[in-house]
Amino acid sequence: MKAVVFHAKQDLRIEDVAEPTPLPGQVKLKNAHVGICGTDLHVYYDPDTCGSDFSKPHPITGAQPPQILGHEFSGTVVEVGDGVEDLKVGDRVAAWPIYHCGTCHPCLTGRPAGCTTAGFHGLTSHGGGLATYTTLKATQCFKLPDSVDLRLGALVEPMSVGWRAVRRSGAGKGSRALVIGAGPIGISVFIALREHGVEAIFVSEPSAMRRAAIAGVGATHVIDPMSTDLAKAIADLTGGAGVDFVFDAAGIVAALDQGISLLAPGGSAVIIGVHSTTMIVDPLTLLLREITIGGSCAYDRQDFAEVIEAMSRGVYDPTGWVADVAFNDVESTIVALHSGQGVKALVTIGED
Ligand SMILES: [Zn+2]
Numbered sequence: 074m075k076a077v078v079f080h081a082k083q084d085l086r087i088e089d090v091a092e093p094t095p096l097p098g099q100v101k102l103k104n105a106h107v108g109i110c111g112t113d114l115h116v117y118y119d120p121d122t123c124g125s126d127f128s129k130p131h132p133i134t135g136a137q138p139p140q141i142l143g144h145e146f147s148g149t150v151v152e153v154g155d156g157v158e159d160l161k162v163g164d165r166v167a168a169w170p171i172y173h174c175g176t177c178h179p180c181l182t183g184r185p186a187g188c189t190t191a192g193f194h195g196l197t198s199h200g201g202g203l204a205t206y207t208t209l210k211a212t213q214c215f216k217l218p219d220s221v222d223l224r225l226g227a228l229v230e231p232m233s234v235g236w237r238a239v240r241r242s243g244a245g246k247g248s249r250a251l252v253i254g255a256g257p258i259g260i261s262v263f264i265a266l267r268e269h270g271v272e273a274i275f276v277s278e279p280s281a282m283r284r285a286a287i288a289g290v291g292a293t294h295v296i297d298p299m300s301t302d303l304a305k306a307i308a309d310l311t312g313g314a315g316v317d318f319v320f321d322a323a324g325i326v327a328a329l330d331q332g333i334s335l336l337a338p339g340g341s342a343v344i345i346g347v348h349s350t351t352m353i354v355d356p357l358t359l360l361l362r363e364i365t366i367g368g369s370c371a372y373d374r375q376d377f378a379e380v381i382e383a384m385s386r387g388v389y390d391p392t393g394w395v396a397d398v399a400f401n402d403v404e405s406t407i408v409a410l411h412s413g414q415g416v417k418a419l420v421t422i423g424e425d
């Protein structure tokens with residue numbers, strides 16, 4: 074079968090590899106659609122700092138590059154291993170890519186992505202979505218209802234990131250929120266906020282293409298912080314009060330710092346974007362205004378289930394911000410996304 078295999082920095086190859094066979098407890102999927110995300114870009118351009126240690130076998134999966142990529146994906150069950158009862162051939166699923174030990178403190182407190190030995194299918198495992206087939210534990214497959222197609226199924230993973238950030242933040246009816254960044258994660262935060270009853274949602278995004286993308290899914294207050302005074306705009310929109318929540322989906326210190334300054338007393342900043350530099354925070358400001366700063370990382374099983382349920386109600390519309398690309402164009406798509414073109418790319422796996 075064909076597969077996109079990561080060997081080393083900027084060394085991605087389309088190769089013919091052996092088809093996997095499901096072990097007991099596993100299913101074999103015919104992959105359908107696979108999202109390319111910032112993590113894939115990080116792996117491609119800077120594998121040494123991408124968060125996965127490729128220098129030794131992964132402690133849970135035992136895998137090490139060469140590695141088939143693709144951790145955001147959907148597929149159809151074509152074979153079931155011994156002992157699998159909850160899935161049958163023909164079931165369509167979204168893949169839960171996380172491998173975790175199940176026994177460490179983060180695992181036991183609902184933070185599988187924070188597992189001290191966490192791994193990901195399509196990053197540090199025996200396979201991935203960017204291949205004709207892959208095998209996964211049946212428990213790593215979330216069955217899609219009839220009303221959720223396989224294209225949306227590939228978006229469950231990135232949409233769960235924003236869902237978790239909003240769910241854990243406590244934002245709800247009557248809250249005012251600022252979303253910094255309108256890439257796929259900013260869009261996932263926006264949709265999750267709306268689903269949690271938040272009506273006053275403001276978005277800050279310098280890219281015209283991304284502003285149009287989030288406006289396309291329903292954002293009405295989308296601000297270009299390069300041409301507009303964001304602080305003044307937020308003051309005008311909130312009667313001078315500021316916002317209750319800032320969601321940082323950009324990972325830029327200056328933008329996060331400004332976002333914190335726009336919080337009303339008692340407000341919270343939630344960091345979802347990956348930062349590569351540190352920032353200085355004035356503790357006195359936090360104390361006097363009772364500001365909370367926290368982070369939200371990836372998702373857990375509840376986030377996946379709730380996103381799929383919301384998708385079944387038609388909440389997630391991929392029109393206008395999701396582009397479909399061909400299997401042979403994975404590398405050029407990574408390069409294009411890296412240079413700021415496009416919002417979200419889904420690779421169509423197609424036939425072998
Ligand atoms: Zn991802």
Ligand SMILES: [Zn+2]
Binds near residue numbers: 173175176178188189
């Ligand atoms: Zn663990």
